[in-house]
Amino acid sequence: MTISATDPNGPLYYNGWYHLFYQYNPDSAIWGNITWAHAISKDLIHWLHLPFAMVPDQWYDINGVWTGSATILPDGRIMMIYTGDTYDVVQVQCLAYPANLSDPLLLKWVKDPSNPVLFPPPGIGPKDFRDPTTAWLSPDGDKWRITIGSKIGKTGISLNYETKDFIKYDLMDGFLHQVPGTGMWECVDFYPVSMVGQNGLDTSVNGPGIKHVLKASLDDDKNDYYALGTYDPIKNKWTPDDPELDVGIGLRYDYGKYYASKTFYDQHKKRRILWGWIRETDAESLDLLKGWAGVQSIPRSIVFDKKTGNNILQWPVEEVESLRSSSVEFKDVTLVPGSIIPLEVHSPSQADIVVSFDIDKKTIEEAANMSYDCSKSGGAVNRGPLGPFGIIVLGDETLSELTPIYFYIAKAYNGKPDTHFCADELRSSKASDVEKIVYGSTVPVVEGEKYTIRSLVDHSIVESFAQGGRSVITSRIYPTKAINDAARIFLFNNATKAKVTASIKIWKMDTADIHPFPLDQI
């Protein structure tokens, strides 16, 4: 049986609570019964489920209350714009808002009587018009702007709209951006990041020292792509810093299973926070997900990577660390070529692993040129002079099941090392009906840095962050043997030449359900 619970919607912080809405289909036997489920939290980790915020009860959303975004106005009002799928299967945009802003739980939501506020414009297909963004202020500060993803032919585009009241909209000339060949842009997200500061930025902020991230979920390949660029508020256009790494053809938020993600500005702690849904969840796994992370993937904070200047860093929100309990640490472990070392840990299926690896520079310099590609590599069994080395999670004692998360240093023809970061699911499970792929990509390693991984393991989900969050891979693992206390964690070095030194710390992660609401956050 499939319970459909997907797409994080309208995340916001308001009056002491973090709110998250998500697409929920209580009975997948009835197609189109998509509601907005509602949950609140004080710490992004422990969630309290509230009654449904919105159900498909109007002609304009009877076939689904789909993805939407919240805009908090300076006067404190909340505007929620969302896509409704109408009775005749047309995608329209609709406005909703809390019935009572004095209710801190924001239980009741009202749909504006003017709905729908936007129909697909001429030239745009009725099924290619969805997922409106959070609004940002125009340069004069008197109008609000949103963007909505779509496509024309095979070109992914993002439409520009302006509004004063969130009810009447003007379609503006020209798109915020477009990229040929990328197909339909779903769940478009558009937000500023600071090149100099530590904090996130409100969606309306612009000026020197700021770049804008444009992100799209590509319907055609079900991955989330982003690019850094510059936003011109006069022309209302965004231009990528590197056209070769444009939206949909360049960087991804996550090289594993991660889709329909959305950010919001957390004004409480001044962070830009990313929510993602881990795809293909079945009912069984939904229970497992509650291991300690709750219903969603761990929210990540996003900042600009000042060291490389051309990507963002994602990192699990610091509140996750409150679930850490006991830990074990192993420092300066020597891993000669071909070694694999089991680590004695409690709770190997609910763990927060932080590991760093060191390799002798000379070995890298002396190694021959070779190319690599995680997805074509055949995984961690295939050895090179400088890789693979890393950790194994959710492995059983005999390694009949194992998931290596590793680095592989290759060398381009110009002699420069390219570091690849991969998650090898080829032997992750003895079950035969499970997808088995090696996920990954290259990850920039700055001069002087060690090779670092942080991996959050939660039974069937592993989220791994390389180089402080420069590259992230979310893995769905379905082990049959390597479960609960039968799972094992290993350090390994399957390179042929490189001697690797590893230092690793592993925390046991408590189950979020066990802790009552951490109201000391107040």
Place this chain on the structure above:
Amino acid sequence: MLRKTEKMKIQLISLIMVFALHTMASQNLIETTCKSTPNYHLCATTLKASPGSSTADVADLGLIMVAAVKAKSREALSTIHKLRRRRQPKLSQALQWCAEVYKAVFEGDVAVAEQALRGNPKFAETAMAGVALEADTCEDAFEGVVVPPPALSGVNKVVHELALVARAIIRNLL
């Protein structure tokens, strides 16, 4: 020179007077505090019925009232439970809503108020204001379908009133 027994009498009378003054002061505190709420009678009877109230400070009085909201919410949940067992289709959707609302009142608002009252009373005040609004949504959930069951209506009303009284008491701490 006072004799021993007379000394003791004076000490005893002094003690009784201090105690009486203290109790009068507390009763005055309850009265003053309840005068600042929208429902003096409900406030005073609820507080006086609580064993600790005679030696309570304002924050304690606030907590006593929050506890009263909690208890009444529990009663609401139990009333909803009984009504659901009757399995009347016309009531079921509204009762579902009410059950979820009161669960949220419990785990969200009351929990916050209990924890935050001393350290961060603003959150406690907001939470109690929220409870009043949320109890109303339970009442409204029946609108257009059927008259709300009187037992539930009664409890909704009391929760609403208690929450507003609690909010007003907490306001004194801001």
